Amino acid sequence: MMAKAEAHKWEFKARFRRHAFGWKSQPAIQRVKQAVAEIKKVGRTDPVLAADGAVAFIERISPALKHVDGSSGAIGTAVSNALAELVPIIAGAPADARTRDAWLERLWDAHEADQIPYIERLGDHWGELCASKDLASRWADRLVGITRMALSPDPNLRGHFHGTSACLSALFTAGRYPEIVELVAADRIIWPYKRWAVKALAAMGKKAEAIQYAESCRSPWASDGDIDALCEEILLLSGLVDEAYRRYGVRAHRGGTYLATFRAVAKKYPHKKPGEILADLVKSTPGDEGKWFAAAKEAGLYDEALALASRTPCDPKTLTRAARDLADDQPAFAMRAGLLALHWLVQGYGYEITGADVWAAYSSTLKAAEKNGTARDAREQIKSMVAERPGGFVAQILGRELGL
Secondary structure (H helix, E strand, O other): OHHHHHHOOOHHHHHOOOOOOOOOHHHHHHHHHHHHHHHHHHHOOOHHHHHHHHHHHHHHHHHHHOOOOOOOOHHHHHHHHHHHHHHHHHHHOOOOHHHHHHHHHHHHHHHHHOOOOOOHHHHHHHHHHHOOHHHHHHHHHHHHHHHHHHOOOOOOOOOOOOOHHHHHHHHHHOOOHHHHHHHOOOOOOOHHHHHHHHHHHHHOOOHHHHHHHHHHOOOOOOOHHHHHHHHHHHHHHOOOHHHHHHHHHOHHHOOOOHHHHHHHHHHHOOOOOHHHHHHHHHHOOOOOHHHHHHHHHHOOOHHHHHHHHHHOOOOHHHHHHHHHHOOOOOHHHHHHHHHHHHHHHHOOOOOOOOHHHHHHHHHHHHHHHHHHOOHHHHHHHHHHHHHOOOOOHHHHHHHHHHOO
8 A cells, every 4th residue: 555655646745845835825725625625536436545645635734834824714724624524534544554553653743743733633533543442542552641741730740732632532432431531630621621521421321411511611711612512412412302402502503604503503403493493593692683684584484584684783785685586586575675775774784885785775676676566665665764864875876866
């Protein structure tokens, strides 16, 4: 296998040389994605070669990206996503013991040299990368001594060890659960290490104790979202779906947008009615009712969507898109969405609003109203709405059109 790996020409190797990238993150992000795609393509026919390529790529990440501007978090996210795709490739490859040992040693050296750090989270997957309980146990034996010192309550012993997560992960894969609980027992130990004790307790069948332990770890320095997700997972694996939803379902799936959050919860709990999920999500964010408009619309809850957008500000551009896209299929809804878009525009809401946005809201509303057979009434409503603020931005754009 080694001869074959050495003979294969990986395109990413020429691109990921030491200090290969400047400060701009987008070119680097694109190259990361290309490298992952290249490795996955090889994996369709030769999983062992693909795994070796994944190891080689991970070795090159930090040296190549050293000078890239990571302040936005974009390059860090790209690398994190790459690791999430590459770890299963390495873990699942049918490699012999000698090859896997060599991979782990190379990854360990790269992890130890990672200064930014870009591949720090690789340690969380160490047990998975070992691919067997025996190998994981050997790595645990190798790391547990220094890990014990790093986590010691004695200030003369404790300190940072880059392999702490790798040790805990290896112990978990090896099934050495009591050792994990004992290692992280001290109060001062941070949540990323404590979470392994939660997983260990659950694996020992102590699920209620695991959830109680996780809840006791809440603090300003612990991730509430991670605690929620881990507790939810334990309850779901126990078959306690309704309890999982009631206690953690809404909180554990906060996405980048309100719509993404709704989709995540609905996907996780397909037996729940969309209206019930939406109502629970709305209750969880008082004062932001209008921001759930897109989620309600996607679920086909048109009356609820309009009611939400009427209660608190909703992005006028989102409302305009709804008016435009649903003018043919749902003209009454589309017209009312357009009217709400103009309402919030008149009130001064919206981000970087231009005259084109105002005209888009106006024309989309009238088009939907024509389909609904209520064009005259809609125009009068718009005129009355705009007239309330005669010197406003919307009046400046539409005043002549409306005869104001």
